[in-house]
Amino acid sequence: MSELASLTTAWYDTHARDLPWRAPDVGAWPVLVSEFMLQQTPVVRVLPVWREWVARWPAPADLAVEESGEAIRAWGRLGYPRRAMRLHACATALVERHGGEVPRRLDQMLALPGVGDYTARAVLAFAYGQRHPVVDTNVRRVAARTVTGAPDAGAATTPADLALVESLLPAADAAAARASAAFMELGAVLCTARTPRCESCPLRAHCKWRASGAALPEGPSRKPQRYAGTDRQVRGLLLAVLRHAPGPVARPALDVVWADAVQRERALASLLADGLVVPHGERYALPGTPSSSQPV
DNA sequence: CATACGTGGTA
DNA sequence: TTACCAAGTAT
Numbered sequence: 001m002s003e004l005a006s007l008t009t010a011w012y013d014t015h016a017r018d019l020p021w022r023a024p025d026v027g028a029w030p031v032l033v034s035e036f037m038l039q040q041t042p043v044v045r046v047l048p049v050w051r052e053w054v055a056r057w058p059a060p061a062d063l064a065v066e067e068s069g070e071a072i073r074a075w076g077r078l079g080y081p082r083r084a085m086r087l088h089a090c091a092t093a094l095v096e097r098h099g100g101e102v103p104r105r106l107d108q109m110l111a112l113p114g115v116g117d118y119t120a121r122a123v124l125a126f127a128y129g130q131r132h133p134v135v136d137t138n139v140r141r142v143a144a145r146t147v148t149g150a151p152d153a154g155a156a157t158t159p160a161d162l163a164l165v166e167s168l169l170p171a172a173d174a175a176a177a178r179a180s181a182a183f184m185e186l187g188a189v190l191c192t193a194r195t196p197r198c199e200s201c202p203l204r205a206h207c208k209w210r211a212s213g214a215a216l217p218e219g220p221s222r223k224p225q226r227y228a229g230t231d232r233q234v235r236g237l238l239l240a241v242l243r244h245a246p247g248p249v250a251r252p253a254l255d256v257v258w259a260d261a262v263q264r265e266r267a268l269a270s271l272l273a274d275g276l277v278v279p280h281g282e283r284y285a286l287p288g289t290p291s292s293s294q295p296v
Numbered sequence: 297c298a299t300a301c302g303t304g305g306t307a
Numbered sequence: 308t309t310a311c312c313a314a315g316t317a318t
Contacts, residue, residue, distance in 0.1 A: 034314085035314070035315095036315095037314090039314070040312095040314080041302085041304095042304085042313045045305090045313090077304080079301085080303085082301065083315090114315090114317090116317080117316090118314070118315060118316085122314070136314045138313095139314090155297090155298090157315090188314075193312065194307080194311075194312075195307085224310075232300075233302080236302050239302090
């Protein structure tokens, strides 16, 4: 089964995108930062923010001494700002538990805030060259199409997915880590969800899905992902106001972002519950924002 | 196991 | 223009 890995790795050797977190001298912390940012956010939007973060906070300890509100502000418009909070909490945990280093053990990685099955293995593979099944949406799609012939993977990552991908990896650590990057790249660049470029694929002669006609799914393969009118949108609007404010913000400045007061209050309450926003008397701010005598 | 959680580009 | 989709995690 290593045929798929060797073909994909050979393709990767000549076609990989030149992404900065893949440079050989990049440490485990910048790799970890990239993985947090890449959770559900496209590469092109991550690039500028990642550069800013690793220049500003080159080690976990540099971020850990900041207020979490600084992380939220620097997160910009990457989306899912809870990731910024978790990355800040992760930096703190790295300082407290691991001397400011990124650990090399899977169980220690999985115990970190915001680090799940994918991120833990991705960092160990890409930063430390370890052999782990690195299973993201790209890899699951590539495996589903080539191996099982399905047009897409199931809704969630299963232990069977991990086992299947693990069985595809070369035995040696470094080769396995490179194959993991190669499978992801293949899914991101060629074996895409909507417009696969099978003509250019190094696996075209081995792909069960292509052999059966490579038919794309009829309707939506996943549940519809609404945004307009949801609490998520309202949270985003509220947080955008606070990100751009120099200090605590009074109610009227928040009220203007959404007409429905019930939904607005619910969104603000959830931001407070998440710790993304903290009260300053009658006003609100990102965590760690100094109180100002000049109401905004 | 399903659901909540941002944002913007592309077809 | 609507709708899909993008290197997931926590609950």
